[in-house]
Amino acid sequence: MSEQIKKFMYLNRRAPYGTIYAWESLEVVLIGAAFDQDVSLAFLDDGVYQLVKGQDTAEVDMKNFSPTYQALGDYDVTKLFVEKESLEERGLTLDDLMPLTYEDEDDDWAEKDSIKVVSRAELADIMEEQDVMFSF
């Protein structure tokens, strides 16, 4: 579809509810997946809460959109970086997050983890490699 492939990173910095940024960011990711770019997502600060498992929004009458993250693998969005320090500062570990996986077509469709926990310094290096950064 596009003449060139760029490295796109979506930066998710906010809690999933309370503001609409997280949900509307996910909408951009889903639309953007059709453009065949080299896409990754980063979750840091309160953005790490977007991936926490067992979200229940019934009492606040908000749409629980967390199941949508589990569909990202089907959209070939398979690189989700979660910042280690942001998890630790909030008393969270990888076990508190939804298990997100994708099937690797280059490896006989083996099921692999989409989430990769990286340090703040590593994430800075990954950001440095990007062509386009969307910040939400």
Add this chain to the structure above:
Amino acid sequence: MKFAIQVNEGPYQHQATDSAYQFTKAALEAGHEVMRVFFYHDGVNNGTKLTTPPQDDRNIVNRWTELAKKYDLDMVVCVAAAQRRGIVDEGEMQRNGKDAENIADNFRISGLGQLIEAGIQSERLVVFGD
């Protein structure tokens, strides 16, 4: 330099929209290209012609329109964000059975693909938000 601009906050509520305007204007005056300004989240409220600020304050919506007329600027309001927040053009009015439209001159409503395309085609995407 070929820029694309993303505006994520509403007018008057947040200075991001003023900063986006000042940056866009300065870039154009310096001879750079701004291939698109994309309004997302509450930023879509930059595109309502029903805005009536006090006379001694800046008119943010008209200011965008004047800049667009002068430089033939492509100003795109995200359709999904606009539907949530009641920003409506003629087509949206008919499609969704509304009895009014409020899109300001030189703004157009289109999809998120326009934002992705702006990221691909520009040399720098500059995001103004919180």
